[in-house]
Amino acid sequence: xxxxxxxxxxxxxxxxxxxxxxxxxxxxxxxxxxxxxxxxxxxxxxxxxxxxxxxxxxxxxxxxxxxxxxxxxxxxxxxxxxxxxxxxxxxxxxxxxxxxxxxxxxxxxxxxxxxxxxxxxxxxxxxxxxxxxxxxxxxxxxxxxxxxxxxxxxxxxxxxxxxxxxxxxxxxxxxxxxxxxxxxxxxxxxxxxxxxxxxxxxxxxxxxxxxxxxxxxxxxxxxxxxxxxxxxxxxxxxxxxxxxxxxxxxxxxxxxxxxxxxxxxxxxxxxxxxxxxxxxxxxxxxxxxxxxxxxxxxxxxxxxxxxxxxxxxxxxxxxxxxxxxxxxxxxxxxxxxxxxxxxxxxxxxxxxxxxxxxxxxxxxxxxxxxxxxxxxxxxxxxxxxxxxxxxxxxxxxxxxxxxxxxxxxxxxxxxxxxxx
Amino acid sequence: xxxxxxxxxxxxxxxxxxxxxxxxxxxxxxxxxxxxxxxxxxxxxxxxxxxxxxxxxxxxxxxxxxxxxxxxxxxxxxxxxxxxxxxxxxxxxxxxxxxxxxxxxxxxxxxxxxxxxxxxxxxxxxxxxxxxxxxxxxxxxxxxxxxxxxxxxxxxxxxxxxxxxxxxxxxxxxxxxxxxxxxxxxxxxxxxxxxxxxxxxxxxxxxxxxxxxxxxxxxxxxxxxxxxxxxxxxxxxxxxxxxxxxxxxxxxxxxxxxxxxxxxxxxxxxxxxxxxxxxxxxxxxxxxxxxxxxxxxxxxxxxxxxxxxxxxxxxxxxxxxxxxxxxxxxxxxxxxxxxxxxxxxxxxxxxxxxxxxxxxxxxxxxxxxxxxxxxxxxxxxxxxxxxxxxxxxxxxxxxxxxxxxxxxxxxxxxxxxxxx
Numbered sequence: 001x002x003x004x005x006x007x008x009x010x011x012x013x014x015x016x017x018x019x020x021x022x023x024x025x026x027x028x029x030x031x032x033x034x035x036x037x038x039x040x041x042x043x044x045x046x047x048x049x050x051x052x053x054x055x056x057x058x059x060x061x062x063x064x065x066x067x068x069x070x071x072x073x074x075x076x077x078x079x080x081x082x083x084x085x086x087x088x089x090x091x092x093x094x095x096x097x098x099x100x101x102x103x104x105x106x107x108x109x110x111x112x113x114x115x116x117x118x119x120x121x122x123x124x125x126x127x128x129x130x131x132x133x134x135x136x137x138x139x140x141x142x143x144x145x146x147x148x149x150x151x152x153x154x155x156x157x158x159x160x161x162x163x164x165x166x167x168x169x170x171x172x173x174x175x176x177x178x179x180x181x182x183x184x185x186x187x188x189x190x191x192x193x194x195x196x197x198x199x200x201x202x203x204x205x206x207x208x209x210x211x212x213x214x215x216x217x218x219x220x221x222x223x224x225x226x227x228x229x230x231x232x233x234x235x236x237x238x239x240x241x242x243x244x245x246x247x248x249x250x251x252x253x254x255x256x257x258x259x260x261x262x263x264x265x266x267x268x269x270x271x272x273x274x275x276x277x278x279x280x281x282x283x284x285x286x287x288x289x290x291x292x293x294x295x296x297x298x299x300x301x302x303x304x305x306x307x308x309x310x311x312x313x314x315x316x317x318x319x320x321x322x323x324x325x326x327x328x329x330x331x332x333x334x335x336x337x338x339x340x341x342x343x344x345x346x347x348x349x350x351x352x353x354x355x356x357x358x359x360x361x362x363x364x365x366x367x368x369x370x371x372x373x374x375x376x377x378x379x380x381x382x383x384x385x386x387x388x389x390x391x392x393x394x395x396x397x398x399x400x401x402x403x404x405x406x407x408x409x410x411x412x413x414x415x416x417x418x419x420x
Numbered sequence: 421x422x423x424x425x426x427x428x429x430x431x432x433x434x435x436x437x438x439x440x441x442x443x444x445x446x447x448x449x450x451x452x453x454x455x456x457x458x459x460x461x462x463x464x465x466x467x468x469x470x471x472x473x474x475x476x477x478x479x480x481x482x483x484x485x486x487x488x489x490x491x492x493x494x495x496x497x498x499x500x501x502x503x504x505x506x507x508x509x510x511x512x513x514x515x516x517x518x519x520x521x522x523x524x525x526x527x528x529x530x531x532x533x534x535x536x537x538x539x540x541x542x543x544x545x546x547x548x549x550x551x552x553x554x555x556x557x558x559x560x561x562x563x564x565x566x567x568x569x570x571x572x573x574x575x576x577x578x579x580x581x582x583x584x585x586x587x588x589x590x591x592x593x594x595x596x597x598x599x600x601x602x603x604x605x606x607x608x609x610x611x612x613x614x615x616x617x618x619x620x621x622x623x624x625x626x627x628x629x630x631x632x633x634x635x636x637x638x639x640x641x642x643x644x645x646x647x648x649x650x651x652x653x654x655x656x657x658x659x660x661x662x663x664x665x666x667x668x669x670x671x672x673x674x675x676x677x678x679x680x681x682x683x684x685x686x687x688x689x690x691x692x693x694x695x696x697x698x699x700x701x702x703x704x705x706x707x708x709x710x711x712x713x714x715x716x717x718x719x720x721x722x723x724x725x726x727x728x729x730x731x732x733x734x735x736x737x738x739x740x741x742x743x744x745x746x747x748x749x750x751x752x753x754x755x756x757x758x759x760x761x762x763x764x765x766x767x768x769x770x771x772x773x774x775x776x777x778x779x780x781x782x783x784x785x786x787x788x789x790x791x792x793x794x795x796x797x798x799x800x801x802x803x804x805x806x807x808x809x810x811x812x813x814x815x816x817x818x819x820x821x822x823x824x825x826x827x828x829x830x831x832x833x834x835x836x837x838x839x840x
Contacts (some may be wrong), residue, residue, distance in 0.1 A: 004500075007500045007502070008500075010498065010505045010509070012504060013521065014508040014520075014522065015508065015521060015716075016521050016523070016701035016702055016704070019499055019703050020498065020711070022498040026499070026500055027499045030493060031492055032494070037495070040814050050495065052494075052496065053494065057494070058490065058492065058493065060491075062490075063490045065484065070478065070486060070487075070688075070689075071480075072450070072451055072473075072478065073450060073452040073477065073686035074452070074689075075471065075472070075473070077435070078429065078440065079442060079449045080427045080428075080447065081449065081450075082427070084434075084435070085430045085431060085435075086552075087760075088434040088435065100437050101433065101434055101466070102431065102434065103435065106526040106527050106714070107527070107530065107712065107713065107714055109530070109712070109714070113559050113560050116560065117560055117571075117572070120573065121572060124572065139530070139559045139561060140533050140536065140560070141559060141560035143708070149709065151707075151708065152540040153539075153546040154536070165832070199587040240793075262713070263713055268490075268494035268495070268714070269490075269494075269690075269719070270717075270718065270720065271690075274517045277494075281436035282436055282437050282438075284436070285436045285437055285438045287466075287571075287572055288569070289568065290558055291558065293472060293527065293682070294472075294526070294688070294689075294690035295527075295528055295684055297690075310668050377629040407776075416761075
């Protein structure tokens with residue numbers, strides 16, 4: 001049995017105060033298997049939230065790969081080892097031909113911290129453009145991309161934010177490109193110049209706007225006209241979550257100069273990477289010495305390779321596309337009976353259902369979304385809320401999510417919305 | 421058999437050019453066990469270099485802990501889990517009473533990136549002091565502490581460097597304190613103010629100077645007088661490497677406000693941490709939102725706990741002290757017959773033997789050190805060279821290093837120095 005008060009007291013004392021927990025009634029999880037997790041009281045939950053256990057909680061093939069390599073050798077990249085070469089070769093094979101090389105690191109934050117410096121090395125400029133409600137990680141440099149809370153010492157002045165696309169409220173590709181052009185002009189005027197733009201091709205934190213392929217092209221053309229590069233942060237959409245196109249940028253039909261990835265890459269094992277072309281990696285290696293002790297170690301590469309194996313052998317990207325379509329269709333049916341669901345969108349198993357207080361005004365129902373997330377948890381379904389106004393229900397489960405689980409999510413959501 | 425040309429071609433193509441490998445004749449390692457590693461041709465090497473496989477390459481108890489927890493659950497700190505609480509409670513118990521809390525991350529670089537911001541949050545200042553030949557990690561913010569290669573956009577102007585102590589050439593505690601005072605004065609004049617000082621208590625990258633307990637006290641008192649905090653980077657000396665005192669700062673007899681750690685913490689599994697007192701962690705949590713997806717996951721905590729178990733059950737810090745003393749005594753005997761060994765120093769299994777071209781002038785023998793390291797590798801012993809002039813032979817093996825291995829290192833070094 002879980003002793004919640006004792007756990008909470010120890011957590012504050014040992015990890016510090018004000019560290020957010022999910023749900024009004026925090027979860028004490030002790031076991032996971034596939035798309036299910038269990039709490040300390042033995043209660044089961046459908047996991048419709050976690051993207052890190054990408055191929056399923058505790059997948060035996062990933063564990064086996066980690067155990068096997070950990071028993072052979074775990075060392076670093078100052079020695080030669082085939083695991084990192086084999087993995088990077090497979091990884092770059094999933095991209096367009098402009099991506100040939102990669103640096104392996106441990107977290108998506110480290111990957112983006114490098115990506116920003118790659119853009120600097122490739123262009124000689126320091127100015128960077130990001131969307132205004134985004135999150136790219138937690139290092140001091142990457143945190144500068146965030147709009148919340150000015151850091152001590154202030155923002156560096158080298159970041160410009162453009163409004164994140166909001167397909168439900170009529171964002172246009174031309175409007176987005178104009179905002180990017182204004183940002184570029186401002187960066188040039190400030191002396192920083194344009195090193196590039198960084199964006200999540202699926203805008204997952206910003207509510208999964210429904211954008212057709214090519215929508216970003218005018219904005220990215222502006223960045224390139226100003227000499228900048230394009231960084232696709234694939235930490236969330238990547239590795240088949242958005243379907244068989246495998247990467248968010250391939251679905252959107254553009255060719256980034258730099259791609260970063262992390263969370264799902266090792267199914268929970270801390271591994272991440274930044275991939276790019278040879279000229280940019282050479283420019284980065286020349287401008288910045290970089291060595292990462294744990295980055296690209298044989299065990300991490302083994303875990304990451306096992307994830308690629310399982311994605312292929314269990315045909316998970318195609319399954320994610322099918323289950324995602326099924327879930328979206330089900331959510332649209334729920335929208336027929338629940339006016340609070342204003343919009344349903346996403347691709348593959350990155351699914352958003354935007355809640356509004358009024359469909360005509362499209363006023364965001366943030367508080368309601370929070371209530372729904374907590375009510376779903378009480379009924380044994382884990383999901384979250386995100387989006388520009390935190391009013392978009394986020395369904396982003398492990399990739400093995402099946403139709404039975406999808407039905408249970410839809411049925412439970414129906415009950416919760418009916419009861420509200 | 422290893423196909424070196426093919427491996428090198430693939431490495432450059434896939435990982436980028438100019439990525440350093442150890443040794444003129446690079447090593448292709450495929451297996452490790454305890455204090456030994458094997459290359460692809462089946463040749464065995466004594467590992468007198470690697471500090472990451474802290475309790476020995478492929479230690480079965482660490483692998484078992486990883487495998488067991490990976491089969492139960494691997495998730496993040498938005499849910500409650502006892503592994504992180506149990507681990508942090510044990511960890512902070514190894515420090516003085518000023519350290520009560522910790523943030524778990526994945527790399528020492530991430531730990532130091534946070535430590536710099538903790539110092540800012542605790543003081544409201546941004547200026548930071550470091551020694552001039554140090555390395556604290558690879559994020560954009562932490563790289564600012566390095567003196568090599570100005571980054572694109574330039575150094576931020578908030579870092580002041582003081583000369584690293586060099587006990588062999590007569591550095592004094594008073595001189596060090598005066599340099600720190602000048603740095604503090606300069607930071608105040610520049611408007612950055614003093615957030616703190618960051619240093620490796622054993623100055624491992626700077627050649628392991630022999631400093632008695634209390635040597636740093638005058639300098640640290642200056643930092644505190646200017647309102648700054650003291651950050652001990654224990655990534656290299658920590659976890660018993662310097663002996664049963666367990667941490668470099670405990671051996672040096674000072675009480676840091678913030679302690680960072682990484683490399684040996686999970687025996688190669690990517691886990692690291694920054695530990696501090698409740699007031700500082702609360703100030704950091706308030707000033708900077710921080711969440712690390714992989715940081716403190718139950719598997720990483722399980723690996724780290726297993727390392728603490730093995731250190732205790734195999735009495736490794738005491739063993740490291742004894743083997744280290746034996747090695748230093750042996751190196752001093754070698755110095756009687758080899759005039760190139762100008763100084764032998766260090767504590768526990770952090771051992772330096774400084775090579776000089778002339779004992780009177782103490783002129784650093786950098787090229788010779790490089791030759792020795794390569795000749796040792798050719799004879800089956802892995803070691804490195806570091807120090808302010810890269811002329812200090814570095815012996816820093818896994819903690820289970822025994823007297824038989826020590827004898828073989830000493831005998832091989834004798835042969836190599838005789839043949840030069």
